Amino acid sequence: MIALIVFTSSSYDLAKRIQNSLKDTIIHVYKSVKNYDDKKDIVFDDVNSHLCHIFKQRQPIVGICAAGILIRSLANVLHNKEKEPPVLAIDHHGTIVIPLLGGHKGANKLTQDISRIINAHPCITTASDQLLGFSLDDLPWGWKFDNQQTMKEATALLLEQQSVNLNIDTKVDHSWLSEKLTIDKDANIKICLTEKIIHDYKTLSIHPATLAIGIGCERFTDFTELEELVLSTLSKANLSICSVACLCSIGIKMIEPAFHELAKKFSIPLRFFNKDELNKQKDRLINPSQTVFDSIGVWGVAESAALAAVGEDGQLIVEKQKSNRATCAIARSNKIIAADKIGQARGTLSVVGLGPGSFGMRTNEAEKILLQTEHIVGYEGYIKLIENIIHNQKIHLFALGQEQERVEKALDLASQGSKVALVCSGDPGIYAMASLVFECLDKSQSTEWSRIYVQIIPGISAMHAVSARFGAPLGHDFCAVSLSDLLTPWGIIEKRITAAAQADFVIAFYNPTSRQRDWQLQEACRIINRFRDPLTPVIIGQSVGRAEEKLMYTNLQEINFQDIDMFSLVIIGNSQTRKFEKKDGNFWIYTPRGYKL
Numbered sequence: 079m080i081a082l083i084v085f086t087s088s089s090y091d092l093a094k095r096i097q098n099s100l101k102d103t104i105i106h107v108y109k110s111v112k113n114y115d116d117k118k119d120i121v122f123d124d125v126n127s128h129l130c131h132i133f134k135q136r137q138p139i140v141g142i143c144a145a146g147i148l149i150r151s152l153a154n155v156l157h158n159k160e161k162e163p164p165v166l167a168i169d170h171h172g173t174i175v176i177p178l179l180g181g182h183k184g185a186n187k188l189t190q191d192i193s194r195i196i197n198a199h200p201c202i203t204t205a206s207d208q209l210l211g212f213s214l215d216d217l218p219w220g221w222k223f224d225n226q227q228t229m230k231e232a233t234a235l236l237l238e239q240q241s242v243n244l245n246i247d248t249k250v251d252h253s254w255l256s257e258k259l260t261i262d263k264d265a266n267i268k269i270c271l272t273e274k275i276i277h278d279y280k281t282l283s284i285h286p287a288t289l290a291i292g293i294g295c296e297r298f299t300d301f302t303e304l305e306e307l308v309l310s311t312l313s314k315a316n317l318s319i320c321s322v323a324c325l326c327s328i329g330i331k332m333i334e335p336a337f338h339e340l341a342k343k344f345s346i347p348l349r350f351f352n353k354d355e356l357n358k359q360k361d362r363l364i365n366p367s368q369t370v371f372d373s374i375g376v377w378g379v380a381e382s383a384a385l386a387a388v389g390e391d392g393q394l395i396v397e398k399q400k401s402n403r404a405t406c407a408i409a410r411s412n413k414i415i416a417a418d419k420i421g422q423a424r425g426t427l428s429v430v431g432l433g434p435g436s437f438g439m440r441t442n443e444a445e446k447i448l449l450q451t452e453h454i455v456g457y458e459g460y461i462k463l464i465e466n467i468i469h470n471q472k473i474h475l476f477a478l479g480q481e482q483e484r485v486e487k488a489l490d491l492a493s494q495g496s497k498v499a500l501v502c503s504g505d506p507g508i509y510a511m512a513s514l515v516f517e518c519l520d521k522s523q524s525t526e527w528s529r530i531y532v533q534i535i536p537g538i539s540a541m542h543a544v545s546a547r548f549g550a551p552l553g554h555d556f557c558a559v560s561l562s563d564l565l566t567p568w569g570i571i572e573k574r575i576t577a578a579a580q581a582d583f584v585i586a587f588y589n590p591t592s593r594q595r596d597w598q599l600q601e602a603c604r605i606i607n608r609f610r611d612p613l614t615p616v617i618i619g620q621s622v623g624r625a626e627e628k629l630m631y632t633n634l635q636e637i638n639f640q641d642i643d644m645f646s647l648v649i650i651g652n653s654q655t656r657k658f659e660k661k662d663g664n665f666w667i668y669t670p671r672g673y674k675l
Contacts, residue, residue, distance in 0.1 A: 083141040220414030222320040241265040247272035273321040287323035290387030294379030295404040301336040307401040323415035326383035332529040349421035356382035364397040384409035425492035429506040431537020434623030455488040456501035493526035505539040541586035544619030549666035556584035561598040579609040587648040615651040
């Protein structure tokens with residue numbers, strides 16, 4: 079997601095022009111800007127911390143501002159150009175666009191794209207781009223080089239406009255390079271376009287992503303065994319791992335940890351095929367197996383998966399190789415393999431806690447997941463909290479009371495190989511959706527659901543947000559109790575309140591009241607009054623972190639139940655909870671730990 083940074087109202091129109099023509103963009107406006115869209119744009123006030131936050135998430139930054147603002151703000155977080163996102167500066171009038179950190183990670187292309195949109199001059203200073211129209215360390219999609227040092231040396235020679243000894247050992251289109259070079263078989267610069275391993279360290283090898291590796295294994299095969307088999311198979315065939323576009327297998331192996339470890343270690347996509355897709359390859363197999371067919375319903379896994387990945391025009395170039403518990407085979411395509419267009423990925427369900435609601439109380443991890451996801455599922459009220467980062471994600475809205483429907487929809491989408499975020503306010507593990515997700519998985523017989531990768535992305539809960547507003551009332555032992563008896567019988571809730579009051583816990587009450595439930599909080603306070611001083615501090619937070627935030631302080635004796643609604647959280651102190659006045663007339667609430675002072 080590209081962040082368009084705006085500091086003045088006059089620059090906002092220019093940002094909108096860019097956003098209307100460029101996909102995956104979000105406008106970030108400084109707090110003094112007047113004419114912004116409060117539902118879609120992100121507002122910030124601390125320039126340095128906000129820009130660093132975006133940069134650390136690897137989001138490209140396009141600032142319509144002086145270049146110095148961006149450079150000075152990001153100076154302390156610039157460390158590795160191989161991983162850092164593009165940072166561009168556009169002057170206030172939209173006449174020039176400058177990639178401030180060089181052309182890495184597509185910065186020069188983004189500069190050119192934006193320049194065309196606003197009819198500006200692209201100020202590209204990258205020497206290789208000026209000379210060749212591309213950079214060897216930022217190759218076109220589907221190509222990789224395998225030696226950083228050799229690449230630097232080749233680039234230096236090319237910039238001196240020397241000719242090149244170009245060896246082409248691939249059927250893939252290479253005009254992006256070959257048509258822009260002066261070719262001489264006796265030249266000092268040696269570049270080879272190939273899938274093979276070139277052992278001459280003076281030759282720059284550039285590899286097309288044309289190989290698919292099919293893998294199979296017994297259940298829970300050790301990662302080391304699988305890795306050694308794949309690497310040895312590549313080595314024996316003299317094939318570079320830089321040309322491997324994807325690792326492939328059968329869908330029932332989607333949960334194998336070793337597969338995912340291997341894919342992660344080498345940053346190679348992992349794709350899966352169903353039985354029908356694999357059985358279509360039967361006549362192309364070198365080693366069809368009746369035993370494998372009788373066991374799992376396909377004539378082979380490794381060879382079939384590799385062939386399914388490269389399509390009808392591809393060829394099996396390394397037949398099935400075996401280790402003790404694993405197999406692998408290699409197929410070649412005559413074109414660059416788009417891994418995301420073949421088979422199916424393992425679906426991911428991220429249960430994301432949004433915190434109390436404000437942008438500032440949302441974690442970096444939560445925002446990163448939401449930006450990368452394909453589907454967002456949630457209660458319509460929660461979706462409104464993240465409208466400013468919704469762009470191309472597909473949104474699935476549900477009403478209150480449809481909690482199970484939300485979870486089932488999210489699981490269904492993830493089971494199809496999608497990246498799905500199920501959102502909830504606060505923390506997903508505290509009176510939210512995480513437990514229901516696991517309950518549905520626990521009770522389900524769905525094979526597809528069982529293959530999903532589930533992760534919980536924590537958020538700031540309501541009790542933590544309210545506590546922080548007042549000081550540290552949760553500074554010692556505390557507990558949380560929901561007063562909603564829709565899912566838990568009141569008798570059980572009553573026992574828990576009594577036990578917590580007797581044990582002198584600070585108590586945070588969730589769901590204290592609603593239109594249909596107007597007596598539970600009063601009854602809870604009546605129970606606590608049996609064990610606590612009537613002047614025990616009570617704090618109430620409503621819609622904390624949102625525009626309508628309201629904070630109230632009272633005590634057990636004077637609590638006004640009419641002030642409390644369904645958006646409130648109530649914290650009742652224990653026997654040690656204290657209030658003390660600050661010199662500015664305000665106060666803090668805290669529960670001491672018992673440190674010796």
